[in-house]
Amino acid sequence: GNYVIPPKYKHAWTICEGIGRYFDGYSYGYIKVEADGNYNKITKLGQAIYPIAGDFSEGLAYVQEPAGLFGYIDKSGNYAISPKFAYASSFSDGLAVAQKDNLFGYIDKHGNFQIQPEYDFASDFSNGVATVWKSGFMYFINKQNKKIYQASFQQIK
Helix, strand or coil: CCCCCCCCCCEECCCECCEEEEECCCCEEEEEEECCCCCCEEEECCCCCECCECCCECCEEEEECCCCCEEEECCCCCEEEEEEECEECCCECCEEEEEECCEEEEECCCCCEEEEEEECEECCCECCEEEEEECCEEEEEECCCCEEEEEEEECCC
16 A cells, blocks of 8 residues: 555544644644545645644644644634634534633634633533533533533542
8 A cells, every 4th residue: 555644753643624633753733635536645734833733623623832822723724713722622513622711611613602611621512512510510511501410429639
């Protein structure tokens, strides 16, 4: 077989939505892989400049700028959501976890909070439900931030 991505990176991840994420030993970058029958058209999306970066999901990937804030890039490598979060996760069910002022909430693809930061920790949505923690208790919430279940135990501290 032939290499799709040349073996010159320290790590490479699964190609998601036509974009592969790599680590060169110092920082993360992206390579666009376009199908032309043989997958041999490779385009580097800028330089590897991100200390932390995620795979593409729902058209966007979270990246941490060298100064430490997280934002999201599109498949052209341009910022779709400028870096302004202390933490960010991949989009799932149209929302992504983002941290502001030490609390977690959920943003839309424009970077606007749809669920305001009020949680001590939050997980990604899956099938319209996410797990969140607040004041030592775990809850399941829906995309309207309605608590649909509270765990019957308190988090061990």
